[in-house]
Amino acid sequence: MQVQSRFQLLRQEETWAGWSKRLPSGGGCEGFQNGYLPSEEKVGRGSFSGDIDIRDISQRISCLKILIAISERSQISVERLRGSERHAHIVVWRQLVHYLCRELTSLSFSVIAKAVNRDHTTLLNSIRRIEERMNKDPALQNYINRVRDELKAEFRHV
Numbered sequence: 001m002q003v004q005s006r007f008q009l010l011r012q013e014e015t016w017a018g019w020s021k022r023l024p025s026g027g028g029c030e031g032f033q034n035g036y037l038p039s040e041e042k043v044g045r046g047s048f049s050g051d052i053d054i055r056d057i058s059q060r061i062s063c064l065k066i067l068i069a070i071s072e073r074s075q076i077s078v079e080r081l082r083g084s085e086r087h088a089h090i091v092v093w094r095q096l097v098h099y100l101c102r103e104l105t106s107l108s109f110s111v112i113a114k115a116v117n118r119d120h121t122t123l124l125n126s127i128r129r130i131e132e133r134m135n136k137d138p139a140l141q142n143y144i145n146r147v148r149d150e151l152k153a154e155f156r157h158v
Contacts, residue, residue: 060155063101063115069151070097082117096144098126104151 071078074093081094094116101112102123109120116123134141 061104061151063097063105063107063112065155066100066104066151067097067116069154070100070147073147095126095130096147098123099130099144100148100151102127103148 067078067081070076070093071081074081076090076093080090081097097116098112098118101107101116102109105112107115109123113120113123118126130144134144
């Protein structure tokens, strides 16, 4: 894997006089040492039989797949879940989508926000509200945990 940058980064090197001269840094890939990253076989991921790499699951699960799964469970279309309707029954399912996207994927708030047609601050608020509801209502917490486990199991075998 070659790491490339559009901007040439400069590092400063102190001279004997205390001044610094600017040198090209090699494109910012000092940490990679020649741009080489070892393959999975050399790293040894999943070396024990029966172990499941969580990173594999989070890469297989996407926000769209979570939207579709919640849409099927709630009988609300994906368009309505991504839409701007503020009916209480839609809002709760939408917040659940936001929470599960954050829990099950390794995506940032801004990427999830684009996928669900929202702003990242809306996601923060949705996740906070779902967590508050889960703390107050153990039945909701059990349901969300069951849905999360079902989604993990579903995408583990894909």
